Amino acid sequence: MTGWGPVTGADGTRFRLWAPDRDAVSLEIDGREPQAMVPAGDGWFTATAPVGAGARYRFRIGDMAVPDPASRAQTGGVNGWSLVVDPDAYRWRHGDWAGRPWEAMVIEEVHAGLLGGFEGVARRLPMLAELGVTAIELMPVNAFGGTRNWGYDGVLPYAPAESYGTPDELRALVDDAHGLGMSVFLDVVYNHFGPDGNYLGAYASGFFHPEVETPWGGAVAVDKEPVRRFFIDNALMWLREFRIDGLRFDAVHAINDNGFLDAMAAELRAAVDRPVHLVLENESNDADRLVPGVYDAQWNDDFHNVLHVLLTGEDHAYYRDFAERPAERLARCLRDGFIYQGEGSPNHDGKPRGKPSGHLPATRFVSFLQNHDQIGNRALGERLTVLADPAKLAAATVLWALSPQIPLLFMGDATGSETPYLFFTDFHDELADAVREGRRREFKGHPGFDSEKDRESIPDPNALSTFDASRPKDGPDAESWRDLYRRLLALRAERIVPVLENAQGVSAEAIGAAAVIARWRMKDDSFLTIAINLGDETVPADLPTDAPLFAAGPADAAGLPPASCRVWLA
Known part of the structure; x- marks a missing residue:
C-alpha cells in the first residue's frame, strides 16, 4: 500500500498514514472514541470508520495530535482537524470543457487571498476574458500556517487554504473559468514545506534527505516510493478532482531529480484523458525536459531579468548576470529562449548554468515582465510601473505580448497598478520574529539597505498592513494600460496564435546598446x-518597409526611435 489520504466507500471511510518511525498510531474522530490503526507493512497504518464527508479527524502519535498530511480540507487551520471530503459531490456545469491549445495561452498569475478568495477570483474572470486573457494561474492555494501567506509556505498540499474557501468553491471557480472559455493553471510546490504545521519529520523522517541541502532544509526524498506517490497523487488530484488544466511546478531545481520529474509527467499524461499542460520553474535552464510529451514549457526568468536591467539599470543580486551587454543577451533570449545555455553565472559563483535551447520552439518558454517572485523578492515589493519609464515599459509590453513565447502577466499589470506586492505571512511568537529578522538580513548589502536602520524600513511580513498593501489596485493611467493590453492581446489572438505552432527563432542581433531586432519563422513559413x-x-536600423502590424513609440524615418517597438508579420 502506498496511497495517501482518506477514501470513502459504502462501509465508511478508510484512513491511512505513512509513519515508518513509529510503532503505533491511533485515529481520532471528533465525537468518537480513538481507535488503533492497523500496521499494513512498509511503515503504513490503516483504519476504517463508519463516517463520511464532513467528519473531523486527526492522528494521535504518542503525545502529538497531527493533521492528515494528505488532508483534503482543514478546520481550525493546519494544526487543527482534517475533514473527510467527498470529491464527487460537486455538480459540474461545464463538464464538456475540452481545454485550449498551449499556443493560445495568455496567462495572468493571481493570488487568491489578495483578491478575496476563490469567489473573489471568480468575480474577476469576466474582466480578464474581455481583456484577452485566456488562462489564470493560481499561486499555491494549499493550506499554510495562519490566514494569509504570500504562497510558498504551504504544509498540506492536498487541502485548499481555509481562508480562501472550500474545495467546492475552488471547483466552482474552475467551472466559471471554463464557462468563459478560460483555462486554469495551478502553481504547486513539491520542493519543500513551510515552517508552521508540518509534522512529517516527527514520524516519517525518511520523507527528507537531511544530507541534501536546499534553501529550506533537507531535500524531499522523491526517490522513495511513498514520497514519490505523495506528490504524484497530489498532482493527479488537482487534474482529476478539480479539473485544473495545467500545473506549474515550483523551483524543481531544488528537487534535483530528473527521473522523478520525467516519471511524473509521463504518469500524469497517461492518467488524464484530456489535454493538460505541464510547466516548470527550473533555475537550471534544463532544455532536456522541454521535449514533446514531457513538459510543455519553462518559466523563462532570463527574459524578465534582462528586460529588467534594460528598463531600470539595476545590476545587483541576480541582475549581475545580465548587466553586461544586455542588448546582446536579449537578442539571444528572443532567438534561442535561454540566455544562459551552459555559461558560467556570476550570481552562481561562476558555475555553469543551462543547456543549449536554440533548437526548441519559442512556445517552450513562458515570458513575463514581472511575476510574484521578481516583485515579492524585492525588499519593498515595487512594480515596474514605479521603477521604469512608462514609454519604455509600454514598448517592452509590446514585445512581451507579440513575441512567440507564451506570455504571462501578473495581476495588476494590465491596469498599471502601482501598489507593491510584498512578502507577507501570518506567523506568531518566535517564528514571527525569526521570519521578520531573516527577511531584513536577506537584504543586507543591497543598495539602499546598508544600515540596520535602513533595513528596519522593510515592511514586517506578519503585519496585516503588509498584506493589505499588496492588493492590486488600478494605477493612475489604468485605462490607457487596459486599452494597450486589450489591443495587443486581440492582435495576438487574431494574427499570431494561428501561425504560432512550432515558431522558431531565426535571427536576432543587438543594433544598439539597448536595441534589438529579431525574426522568427512561423507555422505557415511567414516571418515575424x-x-x-x-x-x-x-x-x-535596417527595418522592413511594409506597414507594421503594431507600432509603439514615436516615428522616426532615420531609424528606430527611443522607447519604441515595431512588429511586422509577412
Missing part, C-alpha cells in the same frame, strides 16, 4: 519581425 529600442537615442 520585432524591433525594440529601450534606449534614449534613435538607433540606425
Whole structure:
C-alpha cells in the first residue's frame, strides 16, 4: 500500500498514514472514541470508520495530535482537524470543457487571498476574458500556517487554504473559468514545506534527505516510493478532482531529480484523458525536459531579468548576470529562449548554468515582465510601473505580448497598478520574529539597505498592513494600460496564435546598446519581425518597409526611435 489520504466507500471511510518511525498510531474522530490503526507493512497504518464527508479527524502519535498530511480540507487551520471530503459531490456545469491549445495561452498569475478568495477570483474572470486573457494561474492555494501567506509556505498540499474557501468553491471557480472559455493553471510546490504545521519529520523522517541541502532544509526524498506517490497523487488530484488544466511546478531545481520529474509527467499524461499542460520553474535552464510529451514549457526568468536591467539599470543580486551587454543577451533570449545555455553565472559563483535551447520552439518558454517572485523578492515589493519609464515599459509590453513565447502577466499589470506586492505571512511568537529578522538580513548589502536602520524600513511580513498593501489596485493611467493590453492581446489572438505552432527563432542581433531586432519563422513559413529600442537615442536600423502590424513609440524615418517597438508579420 502506498496511497495517501482518506477514501470513502459504502462501509465508511478508510484512513491511512505513512509513519515508518513509529510503532503505533491511533485515529481520532471528533465525537468518537480513538481507535488503533492497523500496521499494513512498509511503515503504513490503516483504519476504517463508519463516517463520511464532513467528519473531523486527526492522528494521535504518542503525545502529538497531527493533521492528515494528505488532508483534503482543514478546520481550525493546519494544526487543527482534517475533514473527510467527498470529491464527487460537486455538480459540474461545464463538464464538456475540452481545454485550449498551449499556443493560445495568455496567462495572468493571481493570488487568491489578495483578491478575496476563490469567489473573489471568480468575480474577476469576466474582466480578464474581455481583456484577452485566456488562462489564470493560481499561486499555491494549499493550506499554510495562519490566514494569509504570500504562497510558498504551504504544509498540506492536498487541502485548499481555509481562508480562501472550500474545495467546492475552488471547483466552482474552475467551472466559471471554463464557462468563459478560460483555462486554469495551478502553481504547486513539491520542493519543500513551510515552517508552521508540518509534522512529517516527527514520524516519517525518511520523507527528507537531511544530507541534501536546499534553501529550506533537507531535500524531499522523491526517490522513495511513498514520497514519490505523495506528490504524484497530489498532482493527479488537482487534474482529476478539480479539473485544473495545467500545473506549474515550483523551483524543481531544488528537487534535483530528473527521473522523478520525467516519471511524473509521463504518469500524469497517461492518467488524464484530456489535454493538460505541464510547466516548470527550473533555475537550471534544463532544455532536456522541454521535449514533446514531457513538459510543455519553462518559466523563462532570463527574459524578465534582462528586460529588467534594460528598463531600470539595476545590476545587483541576480541582475549581475545580465548587466553586461544586455542588448546582446536579449537578442539571444528572443532567438534561442535561454540566455544562459551552459555559461558560467556570476550570481552562481561562476558555475555553469543551462543547456543549449536554440533548437526548441519559442512556445517552450513562458515570458513575463514581472511575476510574484521578481516583485515579492524585492525588499519593498515595487512594480515596474514605479521603477521604469512608462514609454519604455509600454514598448517592452509590446514585445512581451507579440513575441512567440507564451506570455504571462501578473495581476495588476494590465491596469498599471502601482501598489507593491510584498512578502507577507501570518506567523506568531518566535517564528514571527525569526521570519521578520531573516527577511531584513536577506537584504543586507543591497543598495539602499546598508544600515540596520535602513533595513528596519522593510515592511514586517506578519503585519496585516503588509498584506493589505499588496492588493492590486488600478494605477493612475489604468485605462490607457487596459486599452494597450486589450489591443495587443486581440492582435495576438487574431494574427499570431494561428501561425504560432512550432515558431522558431531565426535571427536576432543587438543594433544598439539597448536595441534589438529579431525574426522568427512561423507555422505557415511567414516571418515575424520585432524591433525594440529601450534606449534614449534613435538607433540606425535596417527595418522592413511594409506597414507594421503594431507600432509603439514615436516615428522616426532615420531609424528606430527611443522607447519604441515595431512588429511586422509577412
